[in-house]
Amino acid sequence: MNIKIEKEMDVISNPKKGSEEIIISKIRELIVSKQLEPGDKLPAERILAEKLGVSRNQLRQAIQRLEFYGLVKKYPQSGTRVSNIGVTALNGMMTDILQLQEPDFKSLVETRLILETNAVRLAATRRSDEHLRQIQAAHEAYSEKAINGLNAVEEDLMFHLKLSEASGNSVINSLMLVITPEIITRFVANKVCNKDENHLLIKEHQSIIDAIIDKDPDRAVAKLEEHFKDLYKFCYD
Amino acid sequence: MNIKIEKEMDVISNPKKGSEEIIISKIRELIVSKQLEPGDKLPAERILAEKLGVSRNQLRQAIQRLEFYGLVKKYPQSGTRVSNIGVTALNGMMTDILQLQEPDFKSLVETRLILETNAVRLAATRRSDEHLRQIQAAHEAYSEKAINGLNAVEEDLMFHLKLSEASGNSVINSLMLVITPEIITRFVANKVCNKDENHLLIKEHQSIIDAIIDKDPDRAVAKLEEHFKDLYKFCYD
DNA sequence: TGATTTTAACTGGTTGACCAATCTGGTTAA
DNA sequence: TTAACCAGATTGGTCAACCAGTTAAAATCA
Numbered sequence: 087m088n089i090k091i092e093k094e095m096d097v098i099s100n101p102k103k104g105s106e107e108i109i110i111s112k113i114r115e116l117i118v119s120k121q122l123e124p125g126d127k128l129p130a131e132r133i134l135a136e137k138l139g140v141s142r143n144q145l146r147q148a149i150q151r152l153e154f155y156g157l158v159k160k161y162p163q164s165g166t167r168v169s170n171i172g173v174t175a176l177n178g179m180m181t182d183i184l185q186l187q188e189p190d191f192k193s194l195v196e197t198r199l200i201l202e203t204n205a206v207r208l209a210a211t212r213r214s215d216e217h218l219r220q221i222q223a224a225h226e227a228y229s230e231k232a233i234n235g236l237n238a239v240e241e242d243l244m245f246h247l248k249l250s251e252a253s254g255n256s257v258i259n260s261l262m263l264v265i266t267p268e269i270i271t272r273f274v275a276n277k278v279c280n281k282d283e284n285h286l287l288i289k290e291h292q293s294i295i296d297a298i299i300d301k302d303p304d305r306a307v308a309k310l311e312e313h314f315k316d317l318y319k320f321c322y323d
Numbered sequence: 324m325n326i327k328i329e330k331e332m333d334v335i336s337n338p339k340k341g342s343e344e345i346i347i348s349k350i351r352e353l354i355v356s357k358q359l360e361p362g363d364k365l366p367a368e369r370i371l372a373e374k375l376g377v378s379r380n381q382l383r384q385a386i387q388r389l390e391f392y393g394l395v396k397k398y399p400q401s402g403t404r405v406s407n408i409g410v411t412a413l414n415g416m417m418t419d420i421l422q423l424q425e426p427d428f429k430s431l432v433e434t435r436l437i438l439e440t441n442a443v444r445l446a447a448t449r450r451s452d453e454h455l456r457q458i459q460a461a462h463e464a465y466s467e468k469a470i471n472g473l474n475a476v477e478e479d480l481m482f483h484l485k486l487s488e489a490s491g492n493s494v495i496n497s498l499m500l501v502i503t504p505e506i507i508t509r510f511v512a513n514k515v516c517n518k519d520e521n522h523l524l525i526k527e528h529q530s531i532i533d534a535i536i537d538k539d540p541d542r543a544v545a546k547l548e549e550h551f552k553d554l555y556k557f558c559y560d
Numbered sequence: 561t562g563a564t565t566t567t568a569a570c571t572g573g574t575t576g577a578c579c580a581a582t583c584t585g586g587t588t589a590a
Numbered sequence: 591t592t593a594a595c596c597a598g599a600t601t602g603g604t605c606a607a608c609c610a611g612t613t614a615a616a617a618t619c620a
Contacts, residue, residue: 130571143604146572156504163571163611171507172477174464182484182500189494196445197494204437227411240409247419257426257434261498263419267393270408367601380574383602400581400601 105140107184109148112138114180117173125170128158155183194269196321199314201262202250206294206310209252210303217252218299224248225291232284243270245291252298287313342377344421346385349375351417354410362407365395392420431506433558436551438499439487443531443547446489447540454489455536461485462528469521480507482528489535524550 116122128134131149135142149166152158157179160166168176209217228241243266250262290313297306311318353359365371368386372379386403389395394416397403405413446454465478480503487499527550534543548555 132571141605155500156508160572161612162573164613165571169504169508171480171504175477175480175504175507178477178481178484179500179504182488182496186497186500187493189497193492193494196492197498200437200441200495208433240412240415243408243412244415247415251419255430255433256424257430257502258437259419260423260426261434261501263392263416263423264498265494267406267408267412267416270412271393271406369601378575397602398582399603401583402601 105144106148106151109138109140109145110152110180111184113148113152114177117168117180118177120173122168124168124172124176126168128166128168130165151183152180155179189265189268191269191272192321194265194272195317198262198265198269199317199321201258201265202246202314203307203310205250205253205255205258205262206298206306207303208255208258209249210298210301210306212254213252213298213301217248218295221245221248221252221295221298225288225295228291229288232288233281235281235284238284239270239273242287249294249298342381343385343388346375346377346382347389347417348421350385350389351414354405354417355414357410359405361405361409361413363405365403365405367402388420389417392416426502426505428506428509429558431502431509432554435499435502435506436554436558438495438502439483439551440544440547442487442490442492442495442499443535443543444540445492445495446486447535447538447543449491450489450535450538454485455532458482458485458489458532458535462525462532465528466525469525470518472518472521475521476507476510479524486531486535 113122117124122128128149129137131142131145135145138145149158149160153160157169157171157176158166159169213221224241224245224247228238228245231238231241247259247262247266250259253259290309293309294306294313297303297309350359354361359365365386366374368379368382372382375382386395386397390397390403394406394408394413395403396406450458461478461482461484465475465482468475468478484496484499484503487496490496527546530546531543531550534540534546
């Protein structure tokens with residue numbers, strides 16, 4: 087459809103994102119100065135925007151971010167409420183949000199290891215037959231490409247996502263979804279593929295599946311860690 | 324400032340959120356039908372909106388969600404690109420996103436246990452002096468209220484967030500921030516407070532801190548699990 | 561007086577027009 | 591031939607006016 091981009095584009099560090107953070111910071115000040123209390127309704131968007139000296143759109147975007155973190159909840163046609171979790175908590179969490187940094191790759195991988203290890207442990211005890219079926223299907227899609235020495239990073243990814251789905255924990259699954267694309271895009275570039283290594287990886291996948299079929303959490307985790315030994319090396323050497 | 328809400332408002336299951344998901348679904352179809360390929364620039368918002376038969380705002384909101392999951396990246400005044408992670412991955416992840424359900428409380432707590440356990444393990448080896456100072460400060464703020472039998476749920480929360488900050492893993496910290504408010508709001512209602520129990524909790528906090536000071540990961544985790552024994556019971560009985 | 565209906569103001573959401581940055585292709589000058 | 595440049599078209603971002611649902615005070619009636 088269009089020309090493919092070859093090299094990673096320079097990551098622009100959102101120079102205008104700053105206004106959003108300034109607004110959050112101002113809302114935090116309203117809270118600590120008791121002009122706004124937990125459980126209160128926020129002033130109407132138009133009014134608050136004028137009070138803070140920003141446009142309504144900018145304010146809405148900031149509120150959207152606060153809502154994502156659960157610090158505020160919108161009620162359409164009615165108002166927006168500050169979560170009733172106390173001044174200390176609100177102040178602390180807003181401060182933390184403002185300090186959030188771009189995730190470094192090592193943290194991403196480390197977190198994936200943690201989440202997926204626990205997901206697999208849970209999957210080994212909770213998996214339904216439908217989960218198993220989907221895992222198997224994903225594994226077959228992977229094998230088909232990998233066995234021919236093709237790059238199967240995507241199919242590998244899908245296999246692992248199906249594992250975390252089988253954990254039966256919707257939050258873990260959701261968090262995996264958030265961090266996976268970032269990991270993939272950084273991995274896909276450097277990925278080398280040779281048939282021999284792929285055969286080994288297929289075997290490792292199958293070992294994990296077998297452990298889940300047998301409902302053996304410890305073995306499933308052990309096999310996963312074996313499968314991830316390179317990632318562990320990347321994180322901890 | 325305003326009247327406090329006493330009882331939980333009925334959770335409205337976002338009846339209009341549907342349009343967003345329909346749009347994502349349509350974009351996914353464009354991708355699987357090869358009309359749109361990984362790495363491509365999306366058609367301009369106005370054009371795509373018309374093509375999909377939706378308003379530009381609705382489309383923008385859907386794109387924003389895709390961007391959150393890293394499946395798309397916007398370049399201001401230039402265009403929006405589909406992440407270059409393959410058709411299979413894009414299709415699979417969009418399907419997963421559309422299937423995401425509201426998190427159940429048990430999954431939230433279970434995930435918190437997993438994240439925080441690992442955060443503390445990391446904190447025990449990586450913590451800086453500044454981290455320690457902040458943890459201590461948060462603990463003192465907690466103690467001061469708890470020792471008088473006051474409700475100190477917020478201060479407790481802040482203490483635990485400082486623990487995960489000390490992990491040195493920005494992703495874990497960020498994920499903890501996302502799930503914590505939801506947990507708090509559901510916990511804060513049922514929380515009972517008595518001095519004796521609070522004294523015990525203070526001691527438990529101090530044990531965790533001591534282990535982190537000593538850079539003893541295993542002890543830190545053990546003390547945390549002891550501290551969380553009620554939560555474990557909640558999850559697994 | 562009290563319950564019920566009406567109504568007007570107020571809310572977040574939506575819309576279409578406008579803005580400034582950027583990309584594109586052809587043109588010009590070295 | 592090549593590099594610099596300029597103008598117009600295209601982009602996502604922004605804004606102010608408008609919409610539909612909600613709310614609560616005011617008006618009405620039994």
